[in-house]
Amino acid sequence: MNVIHRIWKFYYDGFRSMTLGRTLWTIILVKLFIIFAVLKVFFFPNYIKEHATEGQEAEFVSEKLKVDNP
Amino acid sequence: MINLLNTDLAMVDWARAQFALTAIYHWLFVPLTLGLAVVMGIMETLYYRTGSEFWKQTAKFWQRLFGINFAMGVATGIILEFEFGTNWSNYSYLVGDIFGAPLAIEGIVAFFMESTFVAVMFFGWNKVSKGFHLASTWLTGLGATLSAWWILVANSWMQHPVGQAFNPETVRNEMTSFAEVALSPVAVDKFIHTVLSAWVLGAVFVVGVSSWYLLKRRHTEFATKSLRVGAIFGLVSSALIMLSGHHSAYTVAQTQPMKLAAMEALYKGGNDQPLTIIAGINPFEQPDYEATDEPPLKLAVPYALSFLATNDMNGYVPGIRDILDGYTKADGTIELPLSEKIERGRCAINALQEYRKAKAEGAGEETLNELKEKVQENMPFFGYGYVKDRAQVVPYIPVCFYAFRVMVGGGCLFILLFLLSLWKPKPWTYWFAVLCIPVSYIVSEAGWLVAEFGRQPWTIQDMLPTWVGVSELGSSAVMLTFFLFLILFTTLLTVEINIMCKTIKKGPKL
Numbered sequence: 285m286n287v288i289h290r291i292w293k294f295y296y297d298g299f300r301s302m303t304l305g306r307t308l309w310t311i312i313l314v315k316l317f318i319i320f321a322v323l324k325v326f327f328f329p330n331y332i333k334e335h336a337t338e339g340q341e342a343e344f345v346s347e348k349l350k351v352d353n354p
Numbered sequence: 355m356i357n358l359l360n361t362d363l364a365m366v367d368w369a370r371a372q373f374a375l376t377a378i379y380h381w382l383f384v385p386l387t388l389g390l391a392v393v394m395g396i397m398e399t400l401y402y403r404t405g406s407e408f409w410k411q412t413a414k415f416w417q418r419l420f421g422i423n424f425a426m427g428v429a430t431g432i433i434l435e436f437e438f439g440t441n442w443s444n445y446s447y448l449v450g451d452i453f454g455a456p457l458a459i460e461g462i463v464a465f466f467m468e469s470t471f472v473a474v475m476f477f478g479w480n481k482v483s484k485g486f487h488l489a490s491t492w493l494t495g496l497g498a499t500l501s502a503w504w505i506l507v508a509n510s511w512m513q514h515p516v517g518q519a520f521n522p523e524t525v526r527n528e529m530t531s532f533a534e535v536a537l538s539p540v541a542v543d544k545f546i547h548t549v550l551s552a553w554v555l556g557a558v559f560v561v562g563v564s565s566w567y568l569l570k571r572r573h574t575e576f577a578t579k580s581l582r583v584g585a586i587f588g589l590v591s592s593a594l595i596m597l598s599g600h601h602s603a604y605t606v607a608q609t610q611p612m613k614l615a616a617m618e619a620l621y622k623g624g625n626d627q628p629l630t631i632i633a634g635i636n637p638f639e640q641p642d643y644e645a646t647d648e649p650p651l652k653l654a655v656p657y658a659l660s661f662l663a664t665n666d667m668n669g670y671v672p673g674i675r676d677i678l679d680g681y682t683k684a685d686g687t688i689e690l691p692l693s694e695k696i697e698r699g700r701c702a703i704n705a706l707q708e709y710r711k712a713k714a715e716g717a718g719e720e721t722l723n724e725l726k727e728k729v730q731e732n733m734p735f736f737g738y739g740y741v742k743d744r745a746q747v748v749p750y751i752p753v754c755f756y757a758f759r760v761m762v763g764g765g766c767l768f769i770l771l772f773l774l775s776l777w778k779p780k781p782w783t784y785w786f787a788v789l790c791i792p793v794s795y796i797v798s799e800a801g802w803l804v805a806e807f808g809r810q811p812w813t814i815q816d817m818l819p820t821w822v823g824v825s826e827l828g829s830s831a832v833m834l835t836f837f838l839f840l841i842l843f844t845t846l847l848t849v850e851i852n853i854m855c856k857t858i859k860k861g862p863k864l
Contacts, residue, residue, distance in 0.1 A: 298477025304418065304857070305476070308425035311849060318842065319429055327835050328436035331443035331825040342525040345447045346710050349525070349822065351703060351740060 366821050368832040369441040374806070375836060376433050378799055379843040383427025385798050388502060388549055389556010390420040391495025395488075396583055402488045408864065412576055415862035416560070417475060417491070422857060424472070424498075426850040431505070433839070441832060445813045445823030451528045452518055452535060453508050460504035467497030502552075503545050510541035512814050513805070514609045520733045522709040522726055527814075540609055543602045544805075550595040551801055555794045557588030558768055561775050562791040563858055565784035573861050581775055581787075588772040595765065600662060606808075607663035607671065610815065611689075612747065613808030615674045616754040618659060622647045623673030623681075629658030632759065637752045640745075643674045678744050690735075692744055695816075699739030702732035737817045746819070749810040757803035764797030 302309070336344035394416040401409035435457070438446040474482060474490035482490070511517075517534030518527045529535060561584040567577035607614050615623065618630055621643040634651035635641055641649060660669040664684060672681045672689070680691030690698075709725040741747055771790050774783045809815060813823040 294477060294481060295473060297481075298473060301477075304853075305421070307853065308422065311846075312425055312428055315846065316429055319432060323433065323835070323838075324436055327831075327838070328440045330439045331441075331827070332439075332447055341447065342523070343710070345444055345525045346706065348444050348826075349703065350707060351700075 364829040365827055365832060366824050368829045368836060369437070369824050369827075370820060372441065372832055372836045372839065373434065373437055375839055375843070376430075376437065377802070377806075379839075379847070380427070380430045380434065381799060381802060382795060382847065383423055383430060384502065385552035385555040385795075386423045386559060387420065387427060387498050388495070388552035389554070389559065390416055390423065391498055391556075392553055393556055393560050393584065393587060394420055395492045395495055396587065397580075398488050398491045400583075402484055408575070408579075411862050411864050412580060413491075414479070415576070416580075418857055419563075419854065421472075421476060422850065422853050426846060426853075430843075430846075441825055441827065442813065442823050443825040445818055448525070448527055448818060448823075449512075449814065451524075451526050452511055452515075455529065455532060456504040456507045456536070460501050463497060463504070464501040467500070468494060471497060499549055502549060506545045506548055507536050507538075507541045509805075510538055510544045511535055512812075513544075513809055514538055514540035515814055515817060520730060520736070522706050522729045523713065525706075525710075527817075539605050543598065543605045547595065547598040547602045548801075550591050550598055551798055553591035554588055554595060554765070554768055555798050557584045557591060558771065558787075558790050558794040560584030561588060561771065562787045562789075565775070565787035566858070567861065568779070569781060569784045569788070573864060576862050576864055581779070585772040585775040588768060589776070592765065592769045592772065599762075599765075603662045604665060610809060611672050612674065612677050612749065613754070613804075614663060615672065615677060616749040616751050616808055617758040617804060618671075619643075619649045619751055619755045620659070620671065620673040621649075621675055623671045623676045625660065625668050625670050626657055627659040627663070627669075627671040628654035628656045629662060630654045630755075633755070635752050635755055637756060639752070640748075641751055643748065643751070644744075674748055678747070692738070692741070692747065695735045695738040696741055698732045698735040699737060699741070701739075702729055702736045703739040705729045705732065734816055737812060737814070737819050737822070740819050740822050746811055749808050753807045754804055757800040757807065760800040761797055761804060764793060764800065768794065768797075 299305075332341050332344060394413055397409060397413035397416055400406075401413050438453075471490040471494040474487065475494050478487050478490060515527065516538045517529060517531035519530050520526070521528050535541075561581055564577040564581035564584060567573045568581070603614065606617075614620075619633055619635055619641065620627065620630075621641075630649075631653045632651075633649035633653070635649050657667040659671055661667050663669060663671045670681075670684060677689065678692045680694070681689050683689055705725050705728040709722065709729060712721055712725060738747075768790065771783075771787055774780075775787060811819045811821070813820050
């Protein structure tokens with residue numbers, strides 16, 4: 285328990301005493317929000333999950349690999 | 355039936371452009387992280403050994419710049435994985451089993467090693483022992499370097515797909531040997547060469563920033579000593595990178611001869627090949643490699659290409675036409691002509707479809723095994739089944755040719771910079787050092803241009819061309835996210851440069 289408390293205090297004191305780190309953490313959090321909550325959700329769906337029937341992904345990709353005149 | 359040969363080419367181009375934009379942007383952060391990791395480790399080791407407050411503050415200053423760069427670069431690489439799933443779904447599905455392991459390891463290593471030791475490095479001054487702090491600083495660098503290893507393993511597998519077998523039932527390349535994937539000669543070479551190039555960039559950055567202080571006559575002792583550490587580190591890294599560069603060229607010659615031929619604009623190969631220093635190649639047009647034997651105004655070092663590619667001054671190096679027409683390798687094996695590779699590729703594609711049809715119709719084990727064998731036997735040529743003409747398998751020569759020369763020329767320029775900074779530091783060399791900071795980024799990105807343009811048209815070497823790996827999306831969707839990224843990345847980069855410059859102007863707390 286003492287060790288856990290010391291680790292927690294180590295991080296707590298570290299974060300509290302940050303100066304430049306506060307700006308950097310703000311940038312990191314804004315960036316992560318944009319990447320995961322905006323880009324991933326609205327612009328980067330999983331193409332195969334969206335277009336293939338569940339369990340039929342192999343068939344779906346196999347169809348894509350066909351050519352007319354091999 | 356869907357015909358991938360009619361895929362909207364604009365979509366392929368936009369998806370490639372978007373991937374390139376994201377990777378180029380991501381790579382603006384990675385090399386400085388890897389390079390500064392060693393520099394701050396050296397500075398703190400000097401503090402550990404001398405107990406001098408000067409070295410402590412010096413180490414803290416470079417750690418601060420490392421921290422800014424690290425924070426700005428965090429998660430920029432994850433966007434590449436999003437692009438795999440959306441823009442490159444066929445490719446992503448095919449390689450999922452191979453990529454899963456190294457990328458998962460990278461994520462776990464990066465998270466646990468870096469989040470633990472970065473915290474100790476920044477929060478632990480005066481809270482943990484000097485030895486533990488020093489170990490944390492070095493382990494932060496080691497964690498970042500190990501992360502790079504796994505990403506480079508994934509990239510190398512695309513350039514040289516080993517340790518896998520294609521399973522027609524799952525339509526996936528499945529890993530058969532983790533060791534072969536993780537320790538393939540291409541992965542080892544790429545890791546060493548890439549990390550060393552990052553060290554050189556880090557050294558140029560340290561020398562450049564220190565030179566700026568010397569020009570401004572500020573923090574003179576700090577700048578002089580940092581400059582010496584940076585220049586020595588840069589010289590050692592440069593010496594090592596020459597060795598790794600030679601070995602990389604040898605490996606490329608064995609595994610991706612077309613890339614080497616494009617880098618050298620070698621249209622017709624042979625024995626005793628010279629290494630081109632420069633030639634008159636139009637940067638905006640693919641040269642006529644079918645009708646000419648060599649580019650005009652070629653200035654070359656005799657025998658050097660043969661030595662680079664084969665470790666033998668008289669060794670045989672195939673040119674573009676030789677590779678297209680087929681040739682005999684040094685070990686006596688035959689490199690098949692393109693026409694035969696196309697035949698075998700089509701055979702693999704047909705066999706895959708036959709296998710799946712037979713499986714659906716409940717064919718017997720013997721029939722299925724025969725078809726599976728046929729697929730696997732011809733799988734190394736699978737991608738050629740989608741090729742219609744010779745031009746499709748030749749990378750864009752001007753980019754490969756000039757990017758290679760920018761990379762090598764830049765490397766030589768930095769050696770000169772390190773030597774001048776050590777032995778003849780003068781105000782003009784300080785200016786030279788400051789100017790070399792942006793140049794080092796161009797040189798570093800040029801290295802990646804050689805690696806990635808040189809392997810075109812393959813997303814997986816010989817197995818999957820770009821136009822088959824791509825999703826059937828409209829190009830407008832990809833264009834939109836391309837410009838979104840451009841705005842996002844430019845904003846983030848501007849913010850980083852701004853914070854970095856402010857921190858440098860503030861200087862160390864001495």
